[in-house]
Amino acid sequence: MNAATLFGLCGAALVGFGLYGLVTNPEPLRKILAFNLLGSGVFLVFGVVSRRAAASGLGGDPVPQAMVITAIVVAFAATAMAIALVLRLLQETGRSTLNADNSGGTNTDRGNS
Amino acid sequence: MTILSAFDIGLVVLILGIGASTIAAREAFTAVIGFVVYGLLLSIAWVRLSAVDVALTEAAIGGGMTGMLILGAVARLRLAKGTDTRASLPVRFAAGGLCALVAAGLAIAILSPPEAIPTLAPMVMENLAQSGLGNPVAGVLFVYRALDTLLEKVVLILALLGVWSLAPDSVWGGIPGLRVYAQPSSTLTFLAQLLPPVGIVVAIYMCWVGAKEPGGAFQGGTVLAAMWLLVMIAGLKNVPSISQPWLRLLLVVGPVIFLAIGLAGMVLANAFLDYPSGYAKPLIIAVEVALTLSIGVALGLLAAGPPERVQQQ
Amino acid sequence: MPDANVLPDATTTDGALLVLAIVLPAAGVLLSFVLGGRYAERIASVLLPSGFILATIIFGDVWQSGHRLVYIVGDWKPPLGIALRADGLSAAMMVAMAIVICAVAIFAHADFGMRAGSVEARAPFAFWILLMAIWGAMNMVFLGGDLFTLYVAIELLTFAAVPLVCLDGRAETLQAALRYLLFALLGSILYLVGTALLYGSYATLDIVLLSRRVHAEPATLVAATLTTIGLFAKTALFPLHLWLPPAHAGAPAAASAVLSAVVVKGSFFIIVRLWFDVMPGLLGPVGAQLFGALGAAAIVFGSVVALRQQRLKLLIAYSTVAQIGYLFLMFPLALDTASAQLQGSGALTGGMLQAISHATAKAAMFMAAGLIYVVLGHDRIAELGGIARAIPMTIFAFALGGVSLIGLPPSGGFLAKWLLLEAAVATGQWWWAIVMLAGGLFTSGYMFIVLSSAVAPSGEPLKLRVAVPRYQEAAALTLALTSLLLGLVALGPIDILQVGRADSMMVGPR
Secondary structure, rough: EEEHHHHHHHHHHHHHHHHHHHHHHHOEEEEEEEHHHHHHHHHHHHHHHHHOHHHHOOOOOHHHHHHHHHHHHHHHHHHHHHHHHHHHHHHOOOOOOOOOOOOOOOOOOOOOO | OOOOHHHHHHHHHHHHHHHHHHHHHOOOHHHHHHHHHHHHHHHHHHOOOOHHHHHHHHHHHHHHHHHHHHHHHHHHHOOOOOOOOOHHHHHHHHHHHHHHHHHHHHHHHHHHHOOOOOOOOOHHHHHHHHHHOOOOHHHHHHHHOOHHHHHHHHHHHHHHHHOOOOOOHHOOOOOOOOOOOOOOOOHHHHHHHHHHHHHHHHHHHHHHHHHOOOOHHHHHHHHHHHHHHHHHOOOOOOOOOOOOOHHHHHHHHHHHHHHHHHHHHHHHHHOOOOOOOOOOHHHHHHHHHHHHHHHHHHHHHHHHHHHEEEEOO | OOOOOOOOOOOOOOOOOHHHHHHHHHHHHHHHHHHHHHHHHHHHHHHHHHHHHHHHHHHHHHHOOOOOOOEEEEEOOOOOOEEEEEEEEHHHHHHHHHHHHHHHHHHHHHHOOOOOOOOOOHHHHHHHHHHHHHHHHHHHHEOOOHHHHHHHHHHHHHHHHHHHHHOOOOEEEEEHHHHHHHHHHHHHHHHHHHHHHHHHHHOOOOOHHHHHHHOOHHHHHHHHHHHHHHHHHHHOOOOOOOOOOHHHHHHHHHHHHHHHHHHHHHHHHHHHHHHHHHHHOOOOHHHHHHHHHHHHHHHEEEEHHHHOOOOOHHHHHHHHHHHHHHHHHHHHEEEEEOOOEEOOOOHHHHHHHHHHHHHHHHHHHHHHHHHHHHHOOOOEEEHHHHEEEEEEEEHHHHHHHHHHHHHHHOOHHHHHHHHHHHHHHHOOOOOHHHHHHHHHHHHHHHHHHHHHHHHOOOOOOOOOOOOOOOOHHHHHHHHHHHHHHHHHHHHHOOOOOOOOOOOOOOOOOO
8 A cells, every 4th residue: 555545545534524524413514614524535535546647757647636726716615605604594593503493394484485 | 656654644643533523523613623733734645645736725725714714603603502402323323334335435446546547647748838837737727627717716706696695685785794803013913914915925926936836826816815814804904895896806807817818719729718829828827817816805705704784893 | 339420529610609608607797796786687688698599509500410519628639628518418408498597587587677776786686697607507517528627517506506595585595505505515525526536547537538438447336326426416316305495495486496497407417417428338227226216206205295285385396306306217218228328218318308398397387486475475375266366377387387297298298208108118117107107196186286276266355465577477488388388399309319429320410
């Protein structure tokens, strides 16, 4: 096993951790944090793909690296949007939770058009 | 390929330990502090993977900006009434099993690479000279896969619009609810006076060397955003209202110039997002400079959140 | 593989149209953002119809020539660069989505119109930009020839769709939007890890190149699985549908229409691309049956829950959950048992037609529900009495949409289900035929509940809050009629769906 594979396995484990946090933690903020962990694990998978394809005097294939840079920025934008939603929800209700009082489906009659 | 070193093993153990703690920690605050450290460790991992461009981006955005954003949210959420209950034990077991399955699947995929590992690195290098760029990652971002990069800028603007759209109607066009800690002669003010000139030089440098060495518009833009936020938080500069025309202009100037140069390529070169031969490098640098500005403003505003008040306090 | 219909990858004549289909919406978004809310609607009202015209030109081109349009971006051929390609599937979907989006734009003028001389307002500013972004993201999904470009496209789609859910800023819709965002992010990150593994195995993400290189090996199988699960979550296929009903039912009517009709079709289209174009040989009989089973479960679950709803918009949203199920029945039906390959046969045509007819019908129904809400001030199904007299055109549009969902002739839904049934009979898979027929009965059931309540005389004189503008009713009716008459494409351009498919017979120039 070489270093690249080691980091790849680390990425796989992080994906597992992040996924677990995203699914089981009820707090939206912690879900967002878990999503970031999950994302960084996925990025490490790109890292191992890039590193093991080193050639032409480069330390790694630059194509996956460029993709990760794009994806990191997208993940940040997603985090910003999710956090803005959580904070707005807090403002509206004084709480931040995904569990509606009347459990999702059967919402109130109060307006939408 | 390097042989496993004690350093790498230690690094991975640390990353996994701190990563797991951000999930397991009871207090959100502990988790976020763990996450910031985690981001820094991760950028070291990226250096070990010979991806310095990614390491810079990860440190600046993945750790720094994201950490700051979540930390700010944690501070506000302390007011929240905690009503959530943790998932029940069987549910957690089932979820754990599922997640382990996914991780194991990924591990198997990573442990069984193709016999001859395919790579685009030689092809990237072969054609890089044409563009005059020295940094292969910049080559991929601005030459070969410029379409993705361009559209991703639109994603950034859209995310900002999404954040803004969460404002109540009454404060539309107002000022983002960034917390300002204006205290004369505090350490923060001192830092906010000292760092930005340095930061701006660093940002310009990053943007400039990005053409031939690691760095570029993303990393430069993040540094700009961080400096701008620092100055605003210290109360040295007012947070601008989102209806300011100059602000909107700064936000789109990068993608607009990119798009315009791309379209000009249909006439002056062979295709959309193709650069006329001989002019590739100056054009790409122009695009990068404009993008650095736009990215800096966009990231800063994403961190600042939706408008919350109409009048400056 | 017989590559008779695969042209060498080079920019074709008129390939530049594909660039235009992506650049126009992007420019519209940027321009509206900088000029401000007062111009956003005006910009959209010029660009969206141009988008429709553009889509028809591309459709005509592909149909006439029988070949796909290709554009090599930046003059860099894949694997290094990115290609845009329009085959029959893309062309047909582009036209259909453009029709829906234009109708939504007309409908939305009432809620998000700009008054002359007024200052920029939040909701209209956001709505028009997001609508243009959805249009652009969908075009990217249809034309993108590279899996990472498609990743950027579905992220664009997510960021455009989520804010639409909570434009009114109420707590329930904020919650629905947050849940939607988390599901969508999970979906795209799983998709992304799949692309990483595929790149690791083949050093390209180009769809055509991948389809030639891909073979069953561990990394590819893991990638295929994770990518597909991620896209299922984004498409709201049962059991990953939890986010859809509150999000689609809570959004403003124009937004619901575009979310239900258009946005979920984006990730669905990528599933089709992936399995029919990138790795048609990898799904196998077991995988195909599993896809079908999830689809069947979605039909049964969605329909049963829809039947029990008390509010109209939630009923329509659960009906979307059920109708998404139909889209996945085509996978077992399109599997050629001899070669164990997914083939672009009648089943694929039926499935895509189902997607298009659901898009038009569902948008019409959400618009109608929105108008009913405006008129009555509520959307409780039990209290709809008398509404059919008050706004007959709207109720008629709603009913026609239902006709297409049930699958009565000559609607698009009829032709779609006919093609799927034909494939079920031809391949001897009678159990999918039973599911389809049962789904039709369920659909008739909830349509009957709504319509019987709507045509019932009201106990007391109906208090109409406001009159609805005629053009809003017309927009809903136009879409419903489109859906109803879609079955007539059997006489015309239906074989366009096969253009550019490697495994289909040549469609000659005509």
